[in-house]
Amino acid sequence: MDSLVVGSAGAELSIEERNLLSVAYKNVIGSLRAAWRIVSSIEQKEEGRKNDDHVALVKDYRSKVETELTQLCARILKLIGDYLIPSAVSGESKVFYLKMKGDYHRYLAEFKVTGERKEAAEETMLAYKAAQTLVKSNKAHSYVRLNKVFYYYEILNASEKACSMAKQAFEEAIAELDTLGEESYKDSTLIMQLLRDNLTLWTSDMQDQIDEA
Structure with a gap:
């Protein structure tokens, strides 16, 4: 290649x-x-x-x-x-x-x-x-936004910022669903699932750290 x-x-x-x-x-x-x-x-x-x-x-x-x-x-x-x-x-x-x-x-x-x-x-x-x-398409915007969330969590170790961004991205994705075609709708729901799963995991980890402190 x-x-x-x-x-x-x-x-x-x-x-x-x-x-x-x-x-x-x-x-x-x-x-x-x-x-x-x-x-x-x-x-x-x-x-x-x-x-x-x-x-x-x-x-x-x-x-x-x-x-x-x-x-x-x-x-x-x-x-x-x-x-x-x-x-x-x-x-x-x-x-x-x-x-x-x-x-x-x-x-x-x-x-x-x-x-x-x-x-x-x-x-x-x-x-x-x-x-x-x-970015002009919803699909491209969603993927860039998702990877940016991972960047804040994994690289900057800014867990609170990453969770805030993930929550905002999830809410924005929900608001956009009605405007999407079938293919973009599937992509968006997949990204929403990833955002929700990681937000749940990260929030749980943050709570565990607070409990241990």
Whole structure:
């Protein structure tokens, strides 16, 4: 897929090509992100058990996963910045790629530390804000809004802000339902479900933290 983008001579990808590229990277990155979460959890448990030999092995594996994640994110971000956004003609395509850009910077911010994490977090917000200024369709707006909520919760650790944004996004989505066509209606209800499920989970976690304090 990379060669298709680079060899397109500045031509905009078709919707099918664009979706194939997005899914291809999302599947690989998704597996690595899941692996990183599992390994990080194991590392914390082994550290708690003072099992230094196991900790060293797990840290080494985590480092390899992070290297792969860094390389893959850098590769797709280069494609987006150098080829996909410059060649995008329609506003929809630009929003799609800006959302992708924000997503992959967010994935970097999940495991980077100090200055690199700060930079990735800032790039995430810049991309999402740029996408929101161009959004025309309800579907695109909903996905950008959803990912922005995750950004506040997972990257900034701003749980109250994320819950407030999720609640507002849910209420706005309800208000828009009557104006949507069948396909957009299905997309919107799916996003509403994700917002509601996460809002319930996050609110419960926040209450548990208050009870434990």
